[in-house]
Amino acid sequence: MRTTVGIIGAGPAGLLLARLLHNAGIDAVVLESRDRSYVERRQRAGILEQGTADVLRAAGAGERMDREGLRHDGIELRFDRRRHRVDFPALTGGRSVTVYAQTEVCKDLIALQLRDGGPLLFEAEALAVEDAGTDAPRIRFRHEGREDVLECAYVVGCDGFWGVARKAIPAGLAQVFERTYPFGWLGILADVPPSHDELVYARHDRGFALLSMRPPVTRHHPSKEVASLPIESFVSRLYLQVPDGTDAGTWSDEEIWDELERRFETDDDWRLERGPITQKSVTPMRSYVHEPMRHGRLFLAGDAAHIVPPTGAKGLNLAVGDVVTFARALTHQQETGSPELLDAYSATCLRRVWQAERFSYDMTALLHRAPAATAFEDRLQLARLERIASSRAAETDLAEAYTGFPFGGAGGDPLR
Numbered sequence: 001m002r003t004t005v006g007i008i009g010a011g012p013a014g015l016l017l018a019r020l021l022h023n024a025g026i027d028a029v030v031l032e033s034r035d036r037s038y039v040e041r042r043q044r045a046g047i048l049e050q051g052t053a054d055v056l057r058a059a060g061a062g063e064r065m066d067r068e069g070l071r072h073d074g075i076e077l078r079f080d081r082r083r084h085r086v087d088f089p090a091l092t093g094g095r096s097v098t099v100y101a102q103t104e105v106c107k108d109l110i111a112l113q114l115r116d117g118g119p120l121l122f123e124a125e126a127l128a129v130e131d132a133g134t135d136a137p138r139i140r141f142r143h144e145g146r147e148d149v150l151e152c153a154y155v156v157g158c159d160g161f162w163g164v165a166r167k168a169i170p171a172g173l174a175q176v177f178e179r180t181y182p183f184g185w186l187g188i189l190a191d192v193p194p195s196h197d198e199l200v201y202a203r204h205d206r207g208f209a210l211l212s213m214r215p216p217v218t219r220h221h222p223s224k225e226v227a228s229l230p231i232e233s234f235v236s237r238l239y240l241q242v243p244d245g246t247d248a249g250t251w252s253d254e255e256i257w258d259e260l261e262r263r264f265e266t267d268d269d270w271r272l273e274r275g276p277i278t279q280k281s282v283t284p285m286r287s288y289v290h291e292p293m294r295h296g297r298l299f300l301a302g303d304a305a306h307i308v309p310p311t312g313a314k315g316l317n318l319a320v321g322d323v324v325t326f327a328r329a330l331t332h333q334q335e336t337g338s339p340e341l342l343d344a345y346s347a348t349c350l351r352r353v354w355q356a357e358r359f360s361y362d363m364t365a366l367l368h369r370a371p372a373a374t375a376f377e378d379r380l381q382l383a384r385l386e387r388i389a390s391s392r393a394a395e396t397d398l399a400e401a402y403t404g405f406p407f408g409g410a411g412g413d414p415l416r
């Protein structure tokens with residue numbers, strides 16, 4: 001099998017890249033080790049920066065997002081039993097974010113790819129990238145019980161943190177920057193309307209908590225008599241800081257709600273609504289950057305090259321930034337013959353990546369309680385939050401980073 005761009009992984013990075021290349025008339029093949037239903041159900045990120053939403057729209061993948069996604073103009077910071085709202089449009093000249101789950105982004109992109117894109121092979125596991133340093137890189141993969149080879153002009157490793165693409169970059173040429181955290185997030189999905197209409201980031205002496213949500217799903221009533229009446233079902237997504245290595249099964253539903261209630265406590269009459277928990281899992285926290293993000297004709301994009309703790313809601317958005325940069329660079333090369341943008345790929349992406357690493361680290365340090373935190377550090381955290389709540393400059397810094405830095409497209413087109 002032969003293609004121009006061999007893409008490993010059908011997460012948000014690989015799927016969006018396939019769409020962007022299809023729109024630019026460049027052929028590509030996507031290899032994904034899991035089956036379609038697994039990829040469409042994997043619960044992960046849920047916040048799209050303004051630039052990410054603009055890119056999905058420009059790529060022709062924003063129709064359902066615009067219909068069902070929720071535009072959010074702010075977040076609430078909660079500390080010391082107080083509430084402070086950060087107003088994004090007022091601080092950033094009109095920018096906002098969209099609440100639309102990663103599962104839905106993937107479903108939309110898969111449907112488009114299968115309808116009008118090139119091959120997308122599920123249960124096709126890449127085993128290795130070979131000859132990455134030459135003009136003819138190859139992906140060795142296993143599909144339907146047979147080993148095969150995909151001959152490519154370029155390979156893009158969009159295969160996440162545990163993928164194989166990164167291993168094809170010789171260790172002697174690479175540098176890794178990493179930090180692990182002594183805590184993770186216990187995340188739940190619950191069938192209950194969110195107790196607040198925007199995300200709530202709570203700093204508490206017992207640890208961090210986050211209140212988030214999924215857009216409501218509209219279903220039709222099961223009874224025929226009222227089948228024409230749509231039912232809106234609401235889903236809350238909530239997280240608790242827990243010690244690293246926690247097993248989600250050791251927390252009962254009641255313990256989770258009790259702990260959430262304590263960490264979100266306020267001096268006013270705000271109440272946390274409880275409901276049936278439908279999913280529970282623990283996410284470890286890590287910061288990680290692999291430099292460079294390119295070796296010869298192999299390019300890394302998304303979690304294959306970098307990981308951020310989820311506190312800044314940047315993981316998915318960074319993946320989008322990388323593939324927009326790659327698609328722009330390859331289109332430029334095909335149109336002008338100049339490899340200039342492809343040569344600059346790693347440096348261009350890393351500028352954005354390190355800003356997201358910085359912001360995600362700062363938000364994590366601002367809101368989580370380290371196991372060995374001292375009373376002095378607790379007071380510093382509160383002073384930092386107080387500063388954000390009382391200084392427009394400090395608040396603007398947070399709002400700009402949270403809504404995301406522009407993708408820098410020419411003439412207002414986020415893809416050029």
Ligand SMILES: Cc1cc2nc3c(=O)[nH]c(=O)nc-3n(C[C@H](O)[C@H](O)[C@H](O)COP(=O)(O)OP(=O)(O)OC[C@H]3O[C@@H](n4cnc5c(N)ncnc54)[C@H](O)[C@@H]3O)c2cc1C
Binds near residue numbers: 127161312
């Ligand atoms: C449990 C969890 C929760 C998260 N929560 C949040 C959050 O709340 N907010 C946030 O901003 N970010 C969150 N993230 C991060 C965010 O989801 C990622 O940054 C995003 O998925 C990156 O997209 P990607 O396409 O680069 O990688 P991935 O989504 O990891 O996709 C990689 C794809 O490659 C496939 N693959 C791997 N190896 C191979 C192989 N050898 N051959 C073929 N295919 C392969 C995988 O099956 C997968 O489909 C979370 C991540 C995790 C793991």
